Amino acid sequence: MPQEKISYEEIRSKKVEEYGTQFKDWIWILVKQYKDRTHFLFELLQNAEDAKATSVRLILEKDMLIIEHNGILFSKDDVVSITKVAKSTKGAGGAGSIGRFGIGFKSVYAYASTPKIYSGDYAFEIRDFIYPYEIHHIDLDHDWTRIEIPFNNGEIEPQKAFWEIHRALREQIRSDTLLFLNNISDLKILLNGSNDVIHISKEDRERKGTGGCVLDVSILYEKNRRQREEDYLLFTDCEEEAVCIAFKVDGKELVPVPNTSIFTFFPTDKESHQSFYIHAPFETTPARDNIVEDSERNKVFIGNICAGLQMAFCWMRDNGYLSLAGLNATYPIYQYPEDSIFYQIYENSIRIIAAGEKLIPTNKAGVFKSRSEILLPDNMSIVDNFDDDDIQRLFVSHKIFWIAKEISKDNCQQFREFLKKNFNFKTYTWKDVITRIDATFLKQKDIKWFERLFLAIRSFAVSRTENLGSHGIDVSHIPFIRLSDGSQVCAYDQGAPTVYINNPKIWPNKIENAFIHNSVIKTFYTVNLNVQEYNLVTIVLDDILPKYAERESIEVSAKDLKENISDLKIIKDAIQMSPDIKGSIRDYYVVTDGKQWFKPEELHIPSDFGKQKPEYRLLQGISTLRFITLNYKYDPKLDEKFFVDIGCPDTLQQKACTQNEYLDLVKKYIGGKEKEDIRQKIFKKTYQEGLRWNVLFEGFPEVMNQIDLKKSLGIAGFLSRFVNRFEIHGEIVGAMDQNFTGANVDSMQIYSALGILLSFVPWIYTKDGVKKSVSEIRRRDVNGLYEKNARRLMDILPFVEENQAIEAILAGIEDDTQKEMIKELLTDQESRDKFSKAWKNLKIKDLKNKDKKNKSPKEILEEAAKKKAKGAAPGQSDDPEAVTNPERRQKKLEDEFVKSMDFRNIVSKTSLRYTYQDRLSGEEKAFLKMQYNGYCQICKTTILKYDGEHHFQAINVMKTSELADQYKGALDTGWNSLCLCPNCAAKYQYGVKDISRFYDQVEEKVVEAGSEETIDIQISLQDKQETIHYTPKHFLALKTAMEVFSK
Template sequence: MTEPKIFINKLKEDIESSNEIVLKSLSGSIDRLQKAFPRYESFLMEFLQNADDEKSKKFSVHLKDDSLIISNDGNPFSERNIQSLCAVGDSDKLLDNYIGYLGVGFKSVFLISNYVKVSSYPYNFIFSKSVWEKNRFPWQVTPVWEEKFVDEIDNFKTKFQIQIKSASFIKQIQLELTANHINNRILLFLKNIETIAFIDDLSGTKREFTKSLIKETEYYKIWSITEGESIEKWLVIQDEYEVPEDVKKDQITIDWERSEVKVRELAAVFKLDDYSNIISVHKATAHIGVFSFIPIKEVESGLKFLIQADFITNLGRGDIDRDCLWNKWIAIKIFDLITNKCIQIFKTNDKWKCNFTNILYPFDPSTGHTLFIEKILNPLKTYLEKESVFLTEKNEFIKKEEVIWLDADLIDLLSDNDISHLFPNRKVLNRNCSTYLSEYQDKIYPKDYDPFDYDKFGKELFEYKASLNDSEWFNRFYAYLLRKYNKSYFHQYSQPNVKHDSFWNDLASTNKVFILTEDFSLSSPKNSYTNPDNLEIPPLIKKTLKVVNQNLLINPSFEAFKKYLTHTRFIHSNKTECFKKINHQLITNFLLENEALKLTEADWISKNEDEKIKFILVLIPLLNKIKFDDYNFLTLPSKSGTWLNPKGLFLSSEYDPETHHLEKIKDEGFLDLPVEFLSPVFITKSETINKSQLRKFFRNLGVDDREKEKNITERIAILKVLKYELDEGRIARELGGSEKPGYDIESTNGSIKRLIEVKGSRDSKPNIFLTSGEYTTLFNNSDKYYVYVVSEAIKSPIIHIVPGINLLEIDETNVTFDFNKWYPKKLN
């Protein structure tokens, strides 16, 4: 080996003695090469990768005042290393074994510095612009021997002392040293470096992160990366792939000096939690990256894990070249690595086999680098949707279309035969699986906390189990409800006590049938009965009187469920009576109901008044079961004692004291039409039916007929206005039907005459509608035309007086033309 100082001086002299034109061309080439780097800070990644190539274990970047010291403990510089450092586009590295290009990448440091000192014993030299007087001299590749070594060599074998040009570059470097720019997981993709330290004296901060091998098998490695108090675990799966001949012969492969490369190693890296489960690397917490052999940093891939490969970059090293054959081959092989190696490893691991599909399924197959979308994301999505990758309860792997996803508690309630019957050709997804099927349509899962939101599945399940006379299963189901939806379950929600009570009250009042009966049919809790006295039930009503199955009643689980369903509340009590006890009166009522539902007109006519009243009271609770058109022969008693068609009756004040004042209005003399009111006998004869139910039932029969009410409303309005005019000292006369010229009442006071059109309404804020005759009269007599609006006519009539001239001033009016008036008699 040549003596170090002599070797450096000889390199310097060789460059100095070059032709002037050659020197200028070389200088220009170096300038352009430097500017090709995408960011000024790119040189840090170059130094890091070159240190790894030289088998460094430690790497340090130390920012001090206006200088940056970069150190490593790898192999010291050799003569060949220095020659590469002083050349342009040359490297001493074998492509099969190295990822960095020292000669090319090192030049990027001169973007931020005009002075770099290199100390790698026994070599000590500088690259300095100030040494040379010529402006176009290639000082960046011309070493100058330096006698004094860099201070504080410590345990490092090679150091670079870099003087920074300006304060703006210092700020950029400070930013680059943060976790947002250089993530500690870069250690995963370095073969030799185990510790990286970033020290910033200017801000007083220090980052140091270290990797340690936790586990190594024939197929994968697990590493931990420690930074401060943070420890992350990573699963690294690697494989080597032989480069095809057509890829080697591609011009871009040749240009990037890959034509002699025989194999390339690829890696897929998955984050592990504290329990060694694989988890997603989310955009929100860290970049998802692809590390190349040169400093492109990280490129977003659209995946939930990391991949590493020797991608070729575009000009400027800022992004991966999406069109070159080399990169397409690598992307295809990454897909192969995932599907042929990673998935096979996952399937054999008890922890990873449950949720790997969730990790492998892309965030969004339409986002990310186009090369990855075409060669990795879309193929991976298709693979996961078509191949057998979903773990069943039986530890088998099946395809997506074979999956049924059940709540874990339901899995325990169903036998294999149950599942085969309910879901032919399907198998239950393993309860521990977390897959990308969260929106999958065949997922049968309770919505929020409703165990019956299973659509067809819930109904079919209960009916199937009832058909098997499987009372034991129903007891287990009730125990499941009681066990799962107790008070502690609702602590996951705000206002847990309210949620709890709402759930159980809804369950008590539901119409869904899940209570097994004595004849192995189904009923809802509110329509189910118990028969503790073993009373004989007439055959006529056995099918309608749903008695709880005896095998349920003797089981403590059902008794506990029944008690909880009907009584256990914290805020809102249960108002629905469930599991009513059968007694003689109940049987009598059921018989009456049965008879009432089969009632004919002839039956009705044959009954006396008391029997009719009793039958009406039986029909009222059946409001939602009967068709009212089938009972148009019914008559009802009026207060006058006459039995009338319901359409000839109005509710009396006893039924609707808040809003129905017709009786009072009639008594006050404001109704001169014949009106009959419904007898209150149904209120006095029933203790269990509330007035709201009574009003709804009778109005469905035809009571409070709206057409009749309209006539009554208009009549009340006329009489109210006549009384008002009299009270005001005017003489009012109602016009007869044959003499109405566009108004209802003439009212005079001496020589002053009012033409009054009366509008009555049951509403509190009614609109005004005028006929064409009324509007014409208004237009021709606006100074004496009035509209008297009587609102709330059947409750508390109020008169509103509107002068006609005010109406004519309203701009926004609607005019309606009757269809029969405008439609032509014959179409041309």
């Protein structure tokens, strides 16, 4: 269509009439409404798009920017419009038009004062914003329009303008700039002449059968002769005012695009918070940098976008574009603020799944199911053992599927939390699944499946109800045992074993050999299912002992005794094979006195059976003891040791008296006040510790009545054999608090029950034949037979002190205070006990100090080298700290170590008293954390705690208890500490290690200035070569300490 004739002078005259001369301020308001003045580039592209241009060139020169396009040529109305304020001819373009020609074009005045326009027959220059002046034509294809933007507005230097626009063209005009344009398909940018070129071209292809709603878009982006091609799936609702959604793709994989903006043909400043593109002809702010939130028109567009999203994801699912990775990366789960119009997108994402759309991923690639068909495993290891077919078979349903295992990984956390927050899926636990297993199901599984399953459930699968606990699963009724004929059985049938792990020939059921020879399966059978070996122990436990579970009321017959002797001989052989069963035997009525059945502890071994037991005669006429039948004696296999092993006592048994019985003894022999003191201070307290006050033996205290010298000597001889089983007196503490702290703690020196009898009952004879209590005679006055037959007892009895000897000792002491103190020690038992305890502790401390005195770190390491000891170990950080000046730092460390050896300096309290980091404090912990950031000095791993902190254990190279005190003052420098993970720490502390060359390696190695390389020390842990990695700073502290302390 030919262009209309135009009179520029006429247009200028009308401008004067319309605006007068006071209009420039209005223009500048329009110009400065953009936050970024280079935004005019998009305005120029918008004008070309509205002119239906397919090809556009942007040419940046030193003093101007030129845009050329092949769109519709300017009309007279366009000339009038472009020189008016807030006036545009684009209304005629309909919904496809982008912006207001009048306002948008004014943005060029941020740089230009006199833009020039060449379009067909028109060639004019705009002056003072609104006045067009005709200019000379240039050589230009008649169908093209050219706009020149000179950098001449006087506000910005041309050079600055050039570089601002240069940066914008390179950074803001991206490959996606043309994505939502209907017309422009080719954009070329020439920077600084033609030396630097950017070329963007776009090609659209409509997908068949979609009615134009799905398009393949290919964009070729070339920059500096380097090309890259980007492919997109574009979805549109094909409305007149169309909304679009675009996903970047690589083949059939969705590629997430981070930090996309909302598009209104071109990107706005509004972030979409999605990994795909959203476009709609939104109503925007005048600067086109944001979306108008309260626009009803925009709300309609958001609704259309929501419908488009549902269509897009369903189409991509049905056409092979949707995978778990793609869904996780692109599904719109971002929760916008509730007062934002974009919040509908988040609600729509929930609504799509809630409505039953099949968008939940399963473990089969490309297969998605609705939320009602999806199951969640309580533990993902369930899915490793039971696939969808297994679950459908066990629960008799073909419409249940596990959710994809991959969703449990960290990269799916946000999508996983979205599903968890908004939907209630049915969850199956190990117990739900395992309890449905039957023999038919198991017969179809191979040995590898069993092995994998048993590894997964061995920590909580039990066959004994007493072992269930809160997390255990009873598997005793599951037929996990695979027999040699291919059938499946339970390990026990009504309590009786169905199989034995060693497949005895005489047993009818045999476990499949391959299962027995698989270590994992065999362990599960024996440990979890309690499958036993068929042996004597099993016979005893399963066949013999049950016969003696109850005490028979009828008298033992000769036949019964014969069978019993035979059973006892088998039991003896079983004990030799497995001594642990002795405890079980003691609970059965397995021995007899010839008349009735008893538990072993109820029948004594008589003197006639073996060695003599004179103490039995002490109880004649006082207490009746029961003895095993002498018929056992005539079988040589059933010796005295065997009966002792199963629990038959071979002497008088120790027993415990009650509190009341004890207090009666206290009152009778010591006094009522003492009885009440013990009751109040000790027995009324909730907790007691200390002296075992209730110890007695069978027949006591009755045996001490009607006593003669022979009986007295018998008592002394018997008790002398067992002095290590009782105490005469000692300290006891009572408290209401189990930690024995607070105001309600009382302690007393008291006599034990046996101590009361031995100390205060007249039972011991003097040389004169008089019967006295121990508390009223001196030891030298006792009948000499006691010293001969019961010296050990005599040594602990509290005889009266030798007063003459005491007086002789005191006479040689002049100082009254010392005399009083020594007298108290010699005469008061409680004081002697306290002194003895303190003296013993002091001697032990002296021995320890003497043992470590003058031991240097070198000597300790040399001792460790002679014996493969137990102890601690080292690790490494990602960024070892270099020592820029090793000599200067070493001098500083030497001064610190020398100073620390001065005993007048207080020893640092930061030495490693504790193993675990959360109980460590001070400089040493901080030093290790700074050097290694929680990474192990041996295996270089770290453990991340729930709060994000790194967990490590601080371990000593040498035990601080072995170091002389003079070497402890500088421990806070970290020279004797290591940063280890719990595994390496345990190996170093408790395992076998060889550090024989530790000291030599420290001497040989040096720290190089500025080096960040670790210094490695070789050791052996658990007979395996390991390396301790030191940072330069840490190693320098160790080396300097070794050198200073060795001097």
